[in-house]
Amino acid sequence: MSSSIEGDPSDDLRVTPPKTWATGLPAVTHALEYSLGQTSPRRTALTLLNINQAKGIDCPGCAWPEPAPGKRHMNEYCENGAKHINDEATSRRVTREFFREHSIAELGGASDYWLNQQGRLTEPMVKRPGGTHYEPIGWDEALGLLAGELRGLDSPDEALFYVSGRLNNEAAFLLQLFARAYGTNNLPDCSNMCHESSGSAMSQTLGIGKGSVSLDDIHHADLIFVVGQNPGTNHPRMLSALEETKRNGGQVVAVNTLPEAGLMRFKHPQKARGLIGRGTPIADQFLHIRAGGDLALFQALNLLLLEAEDAAPGTVLDQAFIRTHTTGFEDFAAHARKTDWADVLAATGLSREEIQEVFERVLSSEKVIVCWAMGLTQHKHGVPTIREVVNFLLARGNIGKPGAGVCPVRGHSNVQGDRTMGVWERMPQEFLDALETEFGFAPPAHHGLDAVNSIRAMDEGRAKVFLGVAGNFVRATPDSAVTEAAMRTCRLTAHISTKLNRSHTVCGDTALILPTLGRSDRDVQATGEQFVTVEDSMSDVHASRGKLPPASPHLLSEVAIIARLARLTLGEEPEIPWELFEADYGTVRDRISRVVPGFEDFNARMAVPGGFTLPNPVNQGVFPTPSGKAVFTCNDFTMPQVPEGHLLLQTLRSHDQWNTVWYAPNDRYRGIHDARRVVLVNPADLAELGLADRDTVDLVSVWHDGRERRAENFRVVAYPASRGSAAAYYPETNVLVPLDSVADISNCPTSKGVVVRLEHTAGTGGDGSEPWAG
Numbered sequence: 001m002s003s004s005i006e007g008d009p010s011d012d013l014r015v016t017p018p019k020t021w022a023t024g025l026p027a028v029t030h031a032l033e034y035s036l037g038q039t040s041p042r043r044t045a046l047t048l049l050n051i052n053q054a055k056g057i058d059c060p061g062c063a064w065p066e067p068a069p070g071k072r073h074m075n076e077y078c079e080n081g082a083k084h085i086n087d088e089a090t091s092r093r094v095t096r097e098f099f100r101e102h103s104i105a106e107l108g109g110a111s112d113y114w115l116n117q118q119g120r121l122t123e124p125m126v127k128r129p130g131g132t133h134y135e136p137i138g139w140d141e142a143l144g145l146l147a148g149e150l151r152g153l154d155s156p157d158e159a160l161f162y163v164s165g166r167l168n169n170e171a172a173f174l175l176q177l178f179a180r181a182y183g184t185n186n187l188p189d190c191s192n193m194c195h196e197s198s199g200s201a202m203s204q205t206l207g208i209g210k211g212s213v214s215l216d217d218i219h220h221a222d223l224i225f226v227v228g229q230n231p232g233t234n235h236p237r238m239l240s241a242l243e244e245t246k247r248n249g250g251q252v253v254a255v256n257t258l259p260e261a262g263l264m265r266f267k268h269p270q271k272a273r274g275l276i277g278r279g280t281p282i283a284d285q286f287l288h289i290r291a292g293g294d295l296a297l298f299q300a301l302n303l304l305l306l307e308a309e310d311a312a313p314g315t316v317l318d319q320a321f322i323r324t325h326t327t328g329f330e331d332f333a334a335h336a337r338k339t340d341w342a343d344v345l346a347a348t349g350l351s352r353e354e355i356q357e358v359f360e361r362v363l364s365s366e367k368v369i370v371c372w373a374m375g376l377t378q379h380k381h382g383v384p385t386i387r388e389v390v391n392f393l394l395a396r397g398n399i400g401k402p403g404a405g406v407c408p409v410r411g412h413s414n415v416q417g418d419r420t421m422g423v424w425e426r427m428p429q430e431f432l433d434a435l436e437t438e439f440g441f442a443p444p445a446h447h448g449l450d451a452v453n454s455i456r457a458m459d460e461g462r463a464k465v466f467l468g469v470a471g472n473f474v475r476a477t478p479d480s481a482v483t484e485a486a487m488r489t490c491r492l493t494a495h496i497s498t499k500l501n502r503s504h505t506v507c508g509d510t511a512l513i514l515p516t517l518g519r520s521d522r523d524v525q526a527t528g529e530q531f532v533t534v535e536d537s538m539s540d541v542h543a544s545r546g547k548l549p550p551a552s553p554h555l556l557s558e559v560a561i562i563a564r565l566a567r568l569t570l571g572e573e574p575e576i577p578w579e580l581f582e583a584d585y586g587t588v589r590d591r592i593s594r595v596v597p598g599f600e601d602f603n604a605r606m607a608v609p610g611g612f613t614l615p616n617p618v619n620q621g622v623f624p625t626p627s628g629k630a631v632f633t634c635n636d637f638t639m640p641q642v643p644e645g646h647l648l649l650q651t652l653r654s655h656d657q658w659n660t661v662w663y664a665p666n667d668r669y670r671g672i673h674d675a676r677r678v679v680l681v682n683p684a685d686l687a688e689l690g691l692a693d694r695d696t697v698d699l700v701s702v703w704h705d706g707r708e709r710r711a712e713n714f715r716v717v718a719y720p721a722s723r724g725s726a727a728a729y730y731p732e733t734n735v736l737v738p739l740d741s742v743a744d745i746s747n748c749p750t751s752k753g754v755v756v757r758l759e760h761t762a763g764t765g766g767d768g769s770e771p772w773a774g
């Protein structure tokens with residue numbers, strides 16, 4: 001592997017027109033290119049043949065579900081899934097020599113790309129107090145150090161256990177069991193920064209924080225809204241599902257601040273017609289909405305529904321459903337009637353005609369689904385926005401019937417499962433009671449810390465030991481400079497990881513790297529070969545079996561690391577047989593089946609290819625809210641306030657990255673090549689700001705604490721972003737997101753709503769010949 005450290009690449013920005021279609025042959029080629037750059041053709045073939053097959057490896061990419069086993073293609077994966085799995089299956093290795101060669105300070109100057117490209121971690125490493133380098137350490141000593149620090153804390157609440165959504169169910173269940181047996185609910189997770197707003201909004205209104213639709217519902221809906229989501233890049237196989245919706249006569253409305261390629265047209269890579277021709281148009285209507293305007297849009301649609309019902313009583317709203325299954329309708333209706341069109345048009349930037357056209361589609365549709373992702377959740381008013389979406393669906397009885405419902409499209413492959421397993425700082429008391437009954441200890445009842453509050457706790461010296469599992473905490477969280485400083489105050493930081501990332505370079509007094517098996521690695525324990533389980537975005541629970549020889553003989557599985565750490569920290573506990581759990585994951589599933597509702601006979605049901613689907617009570621007409629009914633809510637009109645001369649910045653993903661890790665400096669569908677420090681801005685806004693395409697600017701975020709947050713040296717690209725907004729990639733821009741800028745109620749960082757000004761630092765660098773220049 002390359003041994004000289006590379007920081008962020010120099011800027012070779014090239015811009016081509018944004019694509020108007022996604023996938024097809026180029027995608028297949030790109031995936032293979034990346035895979036073959038990482039590993040041998042044989043390993044590539046082995047991973048690709050097994051990805052998402054009933055007896056194979058669950059794709060470590062997104063949480064979009066697979067079709068039922070009989071309906072799967074031989075290649076049931078997308079370009080990005082292939083890249084994600086081969087990024088893990090890479091033949092490159094990070095060895096002890098590598099760590100001897102590079103000091104931690106040096107590694108701290110490397111780009112996220114370079115760190116990831118070094119390959120798989122191979123043995124446990126430690127940075128001792130005062131040390132400048134990581135050095136090898138045995139597993140027993142490493143876990144002993146961590147256990148010793150945990151035992152030495154004044155309170156268990158001084159420890160933090162961060163979990164990211166790649167972690168499998170078995171390990172997630174054990175981690176939360178360990179944290180609670182140890183005495184804390186401090187289980188911050190990536191969901192805190194992701195779909196927390198969805199969970200908050202849906203728990204309050206529907207009684208359950210999960211989506212209600214299946215793949216079959218998607219296929220048979222009359223109308224699907226795709227709001228604040230870029231499926232062409234982030235959930236590519238969702239496009240095959242939407243293509244089927246359209247074949248069955250359904251319609252799609254896309255709502256986005258950017259005209260994303262996948263929303264426009266799609267070419268199915270696994271079908272001959274996908275490789276040639278123009279592909280299927282996906283969106284029947286595209287609403288180019290202003291950033292943060294979605295609450296106003298759904299309020300307007302709700303007003304139109306009420307008015308149409310007034311004009312023709314009994315024909316528009318589902319009165320029977322509203323009477324039987326909901327509360328709060330009258331208050332909601334009275335509130336919605338006050339919606340002001342001038343406000344709506346200003347907040348959305350849409351015309352009344354456009355909204356009327358969508359409304360006609362709604363009226364002619366019996367079965368409606370709303371899908372959404374980070375474009376809704378990561379705004380200050382994300383929770384009320386999603387509650388308004390729920391109002392919209394409830395009003396016509398579009399919850400709990402086939403072809404209709406709520407569809408928050410999850411990110412990480414097992415992020416939903418980790419929550420089901422109890423990784424949440426605020427698990428309900430019934431779950432804690434079930435743990436107590438099963439394991440004979442009383443879990444702490446007071447809530448723990450979420451991601452943002454964990455950073456505050458480290459910063460204020462209230463948290464001293466940090467264990468991160470399967471993520472990259474310092475790059476995923478907001479306010480990078482603040483977060484990194486907070487991490488460095490810890491007595492000990494440790495990470496259970498497959499690959500090197502920046503979090504490993506931001507160390508407490510002592511720091512540990514605990515390398516682990518990935519999804520693709522074969523997992524053999526004392527009783528034989530093991531499999532793990534995951535839950536996708538549609539609550540399907542299924543097995544994942546690693547197929548490759550482990551990346552190194554010194555790796556332990558996540559289950560093994562957590563079980564050993566628990567024994568060392570808590571001592572032998574007859575009621576919690578950690579050793580047995582490590583030897584046979586089936587014994588973990590037995591415990592899950594007795595603690596987690598819906599997992600009865602877990603092991604037996606895992607024998608069925610494709611697994612099983614957890615029931616969502618709303619589909620049986622049961623709403624587990626205090627009243628037993630779905631709740632209409634009144635949501636005050638709000639729109640982001642952006643001072644003159646400023647833009648509302650969203651921090652988003654390029655096509656060639658997986659969250660905090662980028663694979664190449666390209667964003668093919670948006671036409672950005674060989675650069676990541678770019679900011680996409682509408683040409684009309686550029687003109688108003690006195691800037692030109694390709695100018696070099698600093699992004700400066702404006703927040704009322706008066707601290708300056710600056711991201712330097714970005715190139716401006718004139719782009720069809722909605723007026724008043726800007727878009728730039730995460731994690732380079734996390735430095736701009738103030739820690740205190742969070743969504744109301746959910747505490748999710750407002751990664752899609754950061755007020756910035758663009759400070760011009762250098763003249764036009766482009767040759768102006770590009771299609772989007774000026």
Ligand SMILES: Nc1nc2c(c(=O)[nH]1)N[C@H]1C(S)=C(S)[C@@H](COP(=O)(O)OP(=O)(O)OC[C@H]3O[C@@H](n4cnc5c(=O)[nH]c(N)nc54)[C@H](O)[C@@H]3O)O[C@H]1N2
Pocket residue numbers: 061062080194227228229230231233234235255256257258260289290291292293294373374375376379410411412650651652653654655657658659660752
């Ligand atoms: N290849 C790849 N796949 C991934 C990931 C990855 O990093 N790479 N990450 C995974 C994870 S963890 C997640 S959570 C998902 C994320 O999936 P997405 O939510 O699709 O991810 P983002 O790139 O954050 O894109 C947000 C989308 O919302 C739009 N948007 C922003 N603000 C607004 C707004 O105010 N209103 C509306 N209507 N639209 C808005 C943006 O233009 C963009 O299209 O993807 C998962 N899949």
Ligand SMILES: Nc1nc2c(c(=O)[nH]1)N[C@H]1C(S)=C(S)[C@@H](COP(=O)(O)OP(=O)(O)OC[C@H]3O[C@@H](n4cnc5c(=O)[nH]c(N)nc54)[C@H](O)[C@@H]3O)O[C@H]1N2
Pocket residue numbers: 164165166167190191193194195374411412469470471472473475476477478496497498499500501516517518519558651652653658659660661730731733734737751
């Ligand atoms: N500004 C801004 N910030 C954001 C977002 C945004 O849109 N904008 N999105 C937020 C969202 S939606 C999310 S989900 C978070 C994501 O935050 P995280 O989930 O914390 O970040 P990842 O980049 O997915 O983590 C990558 C690391 O996971 C480890 N890893 C990968 N596979 C495995 C495995 O199988 N086992 C183990 N133990 N480790 C593994 C590797 O070491 C790799 O370096 O970021 C959030 N942060």
Ligand code: SF4
Pocket residue numbers: 052059060061062063064076077078079080081082234235236237238
């Ligand atoms: S759509 Fe998501 S789960 Fe499916 S193959 Fe692609 S990345 Fe993997």
Ligand SMILES: [Mo]
Pocket residue numbers: 190193194195410411412
């Ligand atoms: Mo996410």
